[in-house]
Amino acid sequence: MGDDILDRSSELIYTGEMSWIYQPYGRNQQRVFFLFDHQMVLCKKDLIRRDILYYKGRIDMDKYEVVDIEDGRDDDFNVSMKNAFKLHNKETEEMHLFFAKKLEEKLRWLRAFREERKMVKEDEKIGFEISENQKRQAAMTVKKVSKQKGVSYSKSVPPAYPPPQDPLNQGQYMVTDGISQSQVFEFTEPRRSQAPFWQNFSRLTPFKK
Numbered sequence: 455m456g457d458d459i460l461d462r463s464s465e466l467i468y469t470g471e472m473s474w475i476y477q478p479y480g481r482n483q484q485r486v487f488f489l490f491d492h493q494m495v496l497c498k499k500d501l502i503r504r505d506i507l508y509y510k511g512r513i514d515m516d517k518y519e520v521v522d523i524e525d526g527r528d529d530d531f532n533v534s535m536k537n538a539f540k541l542h543n544k545e546t547e548e549m550h551l552f553f554a555k556k557l558e559e560k561l562r563w564l565r566a567f568r569e570e571r572k573m574v575k576e577d578e579k580i581g582f583e584i585s586e587n588q589k590r591q592a593a594m595t596v597k598k599v600s601k602q603k604g605v606s607y608s609k610s611v612p613p614a615y616p617p618p619q620d621p622l623n624q625g626q627y628m629v630t631d632g633i634s635q636s637q638v639f640e641f642t643e644p645r646r647s648q649a650p651f652w653q654n655f656s657r658l659t660p661f662k663k
Contacts, residue, residue, distance in 0.1 A: 463490035464582075465573070468566035473553035475531055482533075482553075485510065489566055491573045492516055513550065516574070517543055520567045539564060 468489045474496070475482050486507055488495040494513045500506040521540040528535050531551050537560040541550040554560035576582075 459490060459493070459495070462492040466490055467570050467573070468563065470554075470559065470563065472555075472559075472563075475533065475551040477531070477549050480531060489515075489563075489570060491570055491577070513541060515567075515570060517545055518550075519544055520564065522564060 466488055469487065471484065471486045473482055474485045474487075484499070486497045486499065488497070493515055496510045496512060497507040498510050500508065518541040521542050523535060523538055523540060525536045525538070526534070528538075528551065530540075530549060533551075535551070535553065537554040537557050539552055539554075539560060541552070543549070552563070554563060
């Protein structure tokens with residue numbers, strides 16, 4: 455499963471469903487993507503229960519650059535492209551190819567990636583870090599809310615992940631615990647100066663391995 459989301463990220467910037475091809479496999483797959491600062495999480499929908507998501511991996515955004523590409527034939531993947539863009543690893547040269555359903559959705563993703571890099575740079579300037587105490591508080595919130603709502607970590611509960619919105623106009627979303635805890639939360643308009651950490655819980659989105 456990897457490290458907890460909180461080890462590196464603090465905000466969910468954008469989310470949506472796209473087609474995805476990853477070298478060297480080259481097979482087109484449908485995935486739900488969650489873009490956080492520093493990383494993007496990949497999930498697969500259950501074949502029967504389409505409202506249940508399975509965690510499939512993550513992409514380290516600090517190692518990748520976003521490449522906007524024109525519609526047409528792509529030589530790297532040998533496929534025809536429309537409303538597509540790539541993530542290119544600056545160290546290993548590996549690439550991920552993404553297809554949005556509409557041009558508007560592609561443009562939203564490109565804006566979201568720019569917002570992610572801007573957020574990372576601003577956090578570096580002010581020295582923003584997630585303290586261990588804040589992580590413990592977040593974990594306690596998960597347990598408390600799950601108990602109140604009758605949610606068990608061993609049970610499968612349908613998620614209600616937010617629909618795609620313009621990353622420049624939407625409220626921000628934040629995660630209160632790592633993916634290893636199988637929980638994602640939605641919050642309202644977080645600010646770096648707020649305390650206590652991550653207030654106003656409104657919705658639970660569980661994942662399955």
